[in-house]
Amino acid sequence: MQPTPYEPVRGFVEIEEGACCVGGKAGDSLEIETAFQASSPLGxxxxxxxxFGSRPFAEEQLTAAEWESFVPLKVFHIEIVINWVGYYVSVQYMDENGNLSAVYQGDISVEGHP
Structure with a gap:
């Protein structure tokens, strides 16, 4: 079977249970919990x-990331800075037959205070 791009693998990514923003004291570290879910009828x-970064990543930019085993949850660590900063998680999934999903993205804003 020839793998097909973007079909039928589907999924999503959700940061901090869908919250728009989180915050804390500047200089402190913060854990950003990110949930992943994906499925494919073919495997x-x-x-x-x-x-993970301060901008979303397209598929071409995701090639810099290594493929890793699927996990339903990851925690990203950041250092809080003064003011608002946006963070993005971009993910692409692959089933056991090599079928790919589209790139899914989530974002969250982090507010740092003195």
């Missing part, structure tokens, strides 16, 4: 590649 979703 088990076994791999994903993820990038």
């Amino acid at each position: 088990e979703v076994t791999q994903m590649r993820v990038r």
Whole structure:
């Protein structure tokens, strides 16, 4: 079977249970919990590649991320800075037959205070 791009693998990513924003004292560290879910009618979703940063990443930019085993939850650590900063999680999933999902993205704003 020839793997097909973007079909039929589907999924999503959710940061901090869908919250718009989190915050804390500047200089402190913060854990950002991110949930992943994906499915495919043609096989088990076994791999994903993820990038976390201050901007969203397109598929071409996700190639810099290694494929890793699918996990339903990851925690990203950040250092809080003064003011508002946006963070993004971009993910692509792959099933056991090599079928890919589209790139899914989530975002959250972090407010730092003195």
